[in-house]
Amino acid sequence: MAGPERMPDLSRNIVLIGPMGSGKSTVGAALARRMGRPHVDTDHFFVARHGSIAEYFVQRGESAFRAEEERVVAELLDAPRPSVISLGGGSVLSSRTREALAEQLVVMLDLTEQQAAQRLGDGSSRPVLGDDPVTAWRRIYAEREALYRECADVVVEPAEGTIDERVDTIVRALRAVH
Numbered sequence: 001m002a003g004p005e006r007m008p009d010l011s012r013n014i015v016l017i018g019p020m021g022s023g024k025s026t027v028g029a030a031l032a033r034r035m036g037r038p039h040v041d042t043d044h045f046f047v048a049r050h051g052s053i054a055e056y057f058v059q060r061g062e063s064a065f066r067a068e069e070e071r072v073v074a075e076l077l078d079a080p081r082p083s084v085i086s087l088g089g090g091s092v093l094s095s096r097t098r099e100a101l102a103e104q105l106v107v108m109l110d111l112t113e114q115q116a117a118q119r120l121g122d123g124s125s126r127p128v129l130g131d132d133p134v135t136a137w138r139r140i141y142a143e144r145e146a147l148y149r150e151c152a153d154v155v156v157e158p159a160e161g162t163i164d165e166r167v168d169t170i171v172r173a174l175r176a177v178h
């Protein structure tokens, strides 16, 4: 009979990065529950502080969003106890954030373009996707893929399956690096 699931013994935050729709927010929440850690979603924190991201883009523009995103991420990476932290997909554009990620245990979640097309809907909550979400997603993926890989200690390849199965895969991958 299988014993209780052995959790990776980690004193650092586990930080999820990757393209829009890869499950950073949803899978991150489930991973945190599984590991008995707090879950922090930097976008949720941004919204609590500033209101909707789409509205912020309209009022202030993308570069103001990126500057504030960088501040929020720095604040939250300094979590008081080891947490699961889901970043927004564009966080890795910041060199300051990439430097901070070098101190963290970073997991890149990947997905296929077909999965993105199913998951992003009309893209209206993600202003960088504009009015042709799949084409924009493909271009943004190509622009950022190398940054995600450079920051990641673990890359979780695209796969079909439930959110819980994604959590299983991450826990296994973390055990392999620890």
Ligand SMILES: Nc1ncnc2c1ncn2[C@@H]1O[C@H](COP(=O)(O)OP(=O)(O)O)[C@@H](O)[C@H]1O
Pocket (backbone or CB within 6 Å): 018, 019, 020, 021, 022, 023, 024, 025, 026, 027, 089, 119, 120, 160, 161, 162, 163, 166
């Ligand atoms: N493994 C999965 N299987 C099915 N749906 C998923 C899976 N991972 C994420 N989703 C769904 O895809 C959508 C986008 O996920 P989300 O966690 O917001 O991604 P991200 O934060 O990386 O942009 C959500 O509706 C979520 O429920």
Ligand SMILES: O=C(O)C1=C[C@@H](OP(=O)(O)O)[C@@H](O)[C@H](O)C1
Pocket (backbone or CB within 6 Å): 018, 019, 020, 021, 024, 025, 043, 053, 087, 088, 089, 090, 091, 125, 126, 127, 128
């Ligand atoms: O990739 C991006 O530039 C963005 C991704 C979004 O987060 P998710 O990756 O959680 O969708 C959110 O931060 C914002 O809409 C911009």
Ligand SMILES: [Mg+2]
Pocket (backbone or CB within 6 Å): 024, 025, 026, 043, 086, 087, 088
């Ligand atoms: Mg998210």
